[in-house]
Each structure stands twice: as structure tokens, then as C-alpha cells.
Amino acid sequence: MLRTTVLVLLLMAAMYEPCLAWTPEIGNRALPLYGTDRVSGQSIELDSMKGKWVLLEAWATW
DSSP states (O other): OHHHHHHHHHHHHHHHHHHHHOOOOTTOOOOOOEEEOTTTOOEEEGGGGTTSOOOOOOOOOO
């Protein structure tokens, strides 16, 4: 459990710094969004879905 917690914290720290360099302004492109296909296990980038219907499901437990 401790190993998993440390790994998650390290990944969050690694992803935090690139977000600081990007400033949200009108005309700027959005940060790349990617995920994993649950069926094939392949990595998918949102850019590859351009022109297609995409359902983004975001949820959290508190």
C-alpha cells in the first residue's frame, strides 16, 4: 500500500510541472488528452478522434 501511494504521488508530481508551463488563453491549444482503450489496452490520444463523436466520462469519489 505504501509503495502504491508513493508511486501515485510521484506520478502526480511529474504531471504537475508541465501544467504550470501552459497558460490557458484564448487561441492556445488545449493540453494533450490521452487514455487507454479498455478493450485493446492501446493508448489513445484525443487528437486521433478528431471529427468523431467522443464521450468523456469524468467521475470522482470523495
